[in-house]
Amino acid sequence: MAKLNQILAVEKGVKASTQRAVTDAYHTIQKSPLLSGLSRTYQPIDDEGEQLPPESTRVQVKTEQVLTDVGAALTRLFDVTATKDWTNTVAKADVVVDGQTLIEGAPVTYLLFLEKQLVDLHTFVSKLPTLDPSETWSVDENTDTWRTDPVKTTRTKKVPRNHVLAEATDKHPAQVQVYNEDVVVGYWTKIAFSGALPARRVNALLARVQKLQDAVKYAREEANGAVVEDREVGEAVFRYLFA
Template identity: 65%
Template structure:
């Protein structure tokens, strides 16, 4: 038998054993199943009323329940023992691009790595990326990415007077006020960002995907090793219920 076969049946064995143990526990609480009776009637004299005997059979025997429960638990103990004993020796290399990244990694740790890499992939996938509409260069002085400086003008609205009609002896001048945008200065703008270039994020995603694949292959290899079936449940449970 291979380790992956034991792992495949472990869950079902645990579930079935728990169900049988729970059922046995509940049945043993039903005192009526454990009780029996036998009654016969004898009248005082020969002319008295004759009544048929009464009896109730014992439907459940605690020792029999212990025996069947022990049998069920023994299977569970043996399956889990076979898996755990095998996990002590089930190991494989994590190989990426032909290079051994980690050698002889235990199967249990490979499973841990596999789960961790799922979370790490999600983390990398959500890393902020630089706005692709801008051109960015790394600025060592600020330890950030920066755009080229962009010059923009600052304007201010200056009121101007427009004489619509000159003043006369009888009427004052008709003046209309309007505003003119006048350049008063220049802005020099540089944008900074602590985000990452898309190529960097893609590079990290590629690496984590390679690791996920390598760890999965290693786990399959480790779990494919032949195991020695352990028979330890009987000794443990026979001592307990002897």
């Protein structure tokens, strides 16, 4: 018997071929000349009259046949889709990570949803802010954040000073040069705080997401290995529609 993954493999092709068939049928029945036929003969009023050959045009497209062909194409699609959807209601698998079952009996449709969500979550986690690796960080219990070690720096102030270049004499005043001197007037103690995460924490989170992604893919493959029961609903539908 076929398995769900085999039905999924052919579904896309069936959809494409059915769409082409229905589209072609639609365009065909829009061409009025293809549905029209003609038979015409000529009879002169007497034996001396001109004889003309008969004319005829065959009907190339019969609408009833078009309906039959469309019904046949859609019947295949209806049956394949029904087989897939009915099997999806029973195709289930456990999501297991490191021997621990996180989700038991997850339907294949939920596993597909979970796969997409985990792709987005992986992107989110990979963009989490990390602590500056050039600093040494430790947990600050008071603020529940990370903090650096205190760094002490000086605060200086420019104080004007006089430098005597030449002493005063009885003939000349003293020659004095004024300059500024940086004088330490205090000390700054700086501690940086951050709400970011250590890189090792982000890497550990990413590893967990990736493990779960792998587990979900494995579970989906297992669920898609479910044996299908062929469903044939299309014939009944189109027997009613086009009867």
